[in-house]
Amino acid sequence: MANPDSRPDSDSGPGFRTLSGIPVDSVYGDGPLPGEFPYTRGVHAEMYRSRLWTMRMFAGFGTAGDTNARFHELLRAGGTGLSTAFDMPTLMGRDSDHSWALGEVGRAGVAVDTVEDMVDLFAGIDLGAVSTSMTINGPAPILLAMYVAVAEEAGVERARLSGTLQNDILKEYQAQKEYVFPPRPSVRLVTDVIRFTTAEMPRWNPVSISGYHIREAGSTAAHELAFTLANGFAYVEAAMAAGLAVDDFAPRLSFFFNSHNDFFEEVGKFRAARRIWATWMRDRYGATDERSLKLRFHTQTAGVSLTAQQPEVNIARVALQAMAGVMGGTQSLHTDSHDEALALPSEEAARIALRTQQVIAHETGVAHVADPLGGSHYVEWMTDEMERRATDVFVHLEDLGGGSILEGVYAGIESGWFAGEIADAAYRYEREVNAGERIVVGVNAFTEGNDAERAKLLRIGQDTEDLQLKRLAGVKQARDDRAVADSLRRIVADAGDPTTNLMPALMDSVRVRTTVGEIVEALEGVFGTYVEQAVI
Amino acid sequence: MAPVADRTVPELVAAARGGELRATARLLTFVERGGDLAEQVAEATHRHVGNAHVIGLTGPPGSGKSTLTAVWTIQLAEEGRRPAVLAVDPSSPLTGGAILGDRVRMAAATAAGVFIRSMATRGHAGGLALAVPGMVRVLDIAGFDPVIVETVGVGQVEVDVTAATDTAVVVVTPGMGDAVQANKAGLLEVADLFAVNKSDRPDAVDVRRDLELMLDLSKLTGHGRPDAVARPTIVSTVATTGRGVAELADAVDSHLAALLNAGLLEARREVRRRAEVRSHLEHLVLAASAAAVEAAFGAAADAAETADEPPGVTARRLAERLLTNPGS
Amino acid sequence: MADATPVRVVLAKLGLDGHDRGLKVVARMLRDGGMEVIYLGLRQTTSSIIDAVEQEDADVVGISMLNAGHLTLGPLMVDALADAGLDVPVVIGGIVPDEDLPTLAAAGVAGVLGPGSPAADVVACVRAAVAGRGR
Numbered sequence: 001m002a003n004p005d006s007r008p009d010s011d012s013g014p015g016f017r018t019l020s021g022i023p024v025d026s027v028y029g030d031g032p033l034p035g036e037f038p039y040t041r042g043v044h045a046e047m048y049r050s051r052l053w054t055m056r057m058f059a060g061f062g063t064a065g066d067t068n069a070r071f072h073e074l075l076r077a078g079g080t081g082l083s084t085a086f087d088m089p090t091l092m093g094r095d096s097d098h099s100w101a102l103g104e105v106g107r108a109g110v111a112v113d114t115v116e117d118m119v120d121l122f123a124g125i126d127l128g129a130v131s132t133s134m135t136i137n138g139p140a141p142i143l144l145a146m147y148v149a150v151a152e153e154a155g156v157e158r159a160r161l162s163g164t165l166q167n168d169i170l171k172e173y174q175a176q177k178e179y180v181f182p183p184r185p186s187v188r189l190v191t192d193v194i195r196f197t198t199a200e201m202p203r204w205n206p207v208s209i210s211g212y213h214i215r216e217a218g219s220t221a222a223h224e225l226a227f228t229l230a231n232g233f234a235y236v237e238a239a240m241a242a243g244l245a246v247d248d249f250a251p252r253l254s255f256f257f258n259s260h261n262d263f264f265e266e267v268g269k270f271r272a273a274r275r276i277w278a279t280w281m282r283d284r285y286g287a288t289d290e291r292s293l294k295l296r297f298h299t300q301t302a303g304v305s306l307t308a309q310q311p312e313v314n315i316a317r318v319a320l321q322a323m324a325g326v327m328g329g330t331q332s333l334h335t336d337s338h339d340e341a342l343a344l345p346s347e348e349a350a351r352i353a354l355r356t357q358q359v360i361a362h363e364t365g366v367a368h369v370a371d372p373l374g375g376s377h378y379v380e381w382m383t384d385e386m387e388r389r390a391t392d393v394f395v396h397l398e399d400l401g402g403g404s405i406l407e408g409v410y411a412g413i414e415s416g417w418f419a420g421e422i423a424d425a426a427y428r429y430e431r432e433v434n435a436g437e438r439i440v441v442g443v444n445a446f447t448e449g450n451d452a453e454r455a456k457l458l459r460i461g462q463d464t465e466d467l468q469l470k471r472l473a474g475v476k477q478a479r480d481d482r483a484v485a486d487s488l489r490r491i492v493a494d495a496g497d498p499t500t501n502l503m504p505a506l507m508d509s510v511r512v513r514t515t516v517g518e519i520v521e522a523l524e525g526v527f528g529t530y531v532e533q534a535v536i
Numbered sequence: 537m538a539p540v541a542d543r544t545v546p547e548l549v550a551a552a553r554g555g556e557l558r559a560t561a562r563l564l565t566f567v568e569r570g571g572d573l574a575e576q577v578a579e580a581t582h583r584h585v586g587n588a589h590v591i592g593l594t595g596p597p598g599s600g601k602s603t604l605t606a607v608w609t610i611q612l613a614e615e616g617r618r619p620a621v622l623a624v625d626p627s628s629p630l631t632g633g634a635i636l637g638d639r640v641r642m643a644a645a646t647a648a649g650v651f652i653r654s655m656a657t658r659g660h661a662g663g664l665a666l667a668v669p670g671m672v673r674v675l676d677i678a679g680f681d682p683v684i685v686e687t688v689g690v691g692q693v694e695v696d697v698t699a700a701t702d703t704a705v706v707v708v709t710p711g712m713g714d715a716v717q718a719n720k721a722g723l724l725e726v727a728d729l730f731a732v733n734k735s736d737r738p739d740a741v742d743v744r745r746d747l748e749l750m751l752d753l754s755k756l757t758g759h760g761r762p763d764a765v766a767r768p769t770i771v772s773t774v775a776t777t778g779r780g781v782a783e784l785a786d787a788v789d790s791h792l793a794a795l796l797n798a799g800l801l802e803a804r805r806e807v808r809r810r811a812e813v814r815s816h817l818e819h820l821v822l823a824a825s826a827a828a829v830e831a832a833f834g835a836a837a838d839a840a841e842t843a844d845e846p847p848g849v850t851a852r853r854l855a856e857r858l859l860t861n862p863g864s
Numbered sequence: 865m866a867d868a869t870p871v872r873v874v875l876a877k878l879g880l881d882g883h884d885r886g887l888k889v890v891a892r893m894l895r896d897g898g899m900e901v902i903y904l905g906l907r908q909t910t911s912s913i914i915d916a917v918e919q920e921d922a923d924v925v926g927i928s929m930l931n932a933g934h935l936t937l938g939p940l941m942v943d944a945l946a947d948a949g950l951d952v953p954v955v956i957g958g959i960v961p962d963e964d965l966p967t968l969a970a971a972g973v974a975g976v977l978g979p980g981s982p983a984a985d986v987v988a989c990v991r992a993a994v995a996g997r998g999r
Binding site: 088089091092094100101102103104107108172176177178179216217218304307308341342343422423426427430431433434440443444462532534536 | 879880881882883884885888889891892893903905906907909930933935936937940959961978979980982983984
């Protein structure tokens, strides 16, 4: 059986040749070439010749044990990284036994209440060998503390851990709305994580600055680009204000974009993102380390583009969107399952989605050449246009923030500007589809076949919730309540002092089996909660 | 207890006076829709009113009125009072629909048990002028006090609705030219109180100065409310932190006390009553004339009769016939 | 005049899920369909929704969820309204598999709208729900 992990080289085997045997170079065209500032054409000279993108499939449902089984399945199927989806109560920092959690435990992701759940989640997986991504924001520092605790209990020291914590709270206020505390203390938590991983976890990405959710909420491609990079600049400003040197942390900032249907718009967006980031990091924030200038990103295909009608057609959409991500030079990729407009992804659909990436990587030949679309008049124009539109947004935010992007982002959140722009774009799109100005295959055109029998869907029953509640009660029963109370007191004290990093107190607290909800409520006592300025 | 749909207006009024929110809400619906039921509600309520302090509050979009109202009403509720808010948002002129966002903007107040009723302007200013006083009466007899009528914007409708209260509060903010806009809209003439919201901004002093200046001018030129008790107070507030809200509440209470002391409250309410009679009369006459025009036009304006003369002449002839013989 | 009275809809996200794109789009569709939308937004509970229905004398409740909790939360809302003595239909928006529709209908849910439902369907579904109860 062929080994898909080894890349062919030109000295032996078929080398980088077309299907019919024509040898091809690693790049075509003039400079600046891939790997050269401003990295418009890619962050590595050889791009996928040296290393394919990470095929990182997002998974999470039910109890930790359920998701663990899916992780093992994905690793067996050739996945090279893990990505964890948490359920809604966990994302909101609430325990499974909280009244808000009713009906939501384990439904849209895995339920994690205590470090015991984290132990089960990664059972039988060598955390020193895989890279793990965790999609969590409000309570992100707590989940990171749990992950480190699990690894260390298994004998893997934290410095060896590799992975990504989403930990991007700003886009929550703008788009996804899974926030707990107000923006300023939340950004302090983000910088605490950045300081912690910078010092102790050199292989960890402390923030994944995410446009994905902004786009899913309905923004345009240009606004996804602009808001995401602005949030990135905001974290850079916050971390520098917290006393970190830009080149100490910036190399570990990573990004997460959406790949939607308009192929060339997406490619232009990815290319513009790299160019803007490199230029701003060098010229505005004074970064000199090349790694600080290189924008690395994960891509997920656009969940919102999937249709419930003729769901198999989604396989084609996902393939084309994934192709745009690869042409745009992504470092890792999640492909959506075609049944996601109907329910949580089934195992079969998740496998087809992963196979789609493997077809692109190993059969199409697009990975042989870096930035294969570079030099196309249209693609270069689109790249410039994306940059121009993003720049308009940066100028607006600087105005709002009196010269500071961080302050501008706060102002835009508090006034509802971001949410308003996103809602307007979402409604414009719906109207266009409604009016038939935009064709969506199977929805407003080519609808024959919509009644076809549907595949088996994944269901999460009420028994998951019951099981998780029993488990949580058991952990609470067995732990040392006094140690929990002591650890919470320390968290409150440390939270009250903005110069103290909260991570050590969180680490100690999760080890004595304090729950996510208990820690979040303690922090709410200090930070307060956030109520958005609703824009409809 | 029978569902509200199965009860008569007098039964609902009795229940509303006993504090039943659902009955109150249904009566508000009847008044808002207008017509026979609205008249029945008016009949059953008008003798019981007069206990609520009716406050009008308006200001441009984005001035933080809702946040201010939320903080204010929460404080009132904590003091043991029963505030109600009638929040008016514009309807879409094209579709007649509306998105009423005041409950979400005042989420903290709804959570604290403050009664909030959202209403849309439903297209025509006249309808609002008819409905609002009737709805205020329903809230009054249901035991709410104060009743705050909140409108958005600085158009003529907002001015009229705000003016038709015991105490009119106008919210302005720094940096948006609000004071000037308010002046142009005629809000200066009706305001008993100004709240300069977001007054933690550096340019808040400018707004205050603009307002003082314009008030000086209006005094010189003889504008301003004839039934004003004093030069309007200007209160600085920061709704997001609650700063100045207690002062605003005090100023509003003082205004009511001053009206009572000067014997002006009843006078003001009498003016309001007369204005309401006028609104109803206008509404009735307009409706009748519309019907009459329809009838006259349908009967007389056929092609044979009008082809040879200019449209204006035809209209005059029809109007003369209509006015000299209104019964036909 | 009474015939022209706009339908009053209370729109809310029930539960923790913060995805409000669909709810906002639906709010605008209903406004453009001539209805009055009392928008409650995120993280509402059955009791906050009931308060709104009561005070606003709403004709219909629309709740949205993208978290696969519809089988729990939909009937919960219907029952809570019934327990409060409010005869107000409930329409659900979100990802609801077809096979769940009979269960939801049996539980008293008056209508279900999936993602990407056209404006005409959204307005018609809410109208039908209201007509089903009488006003």
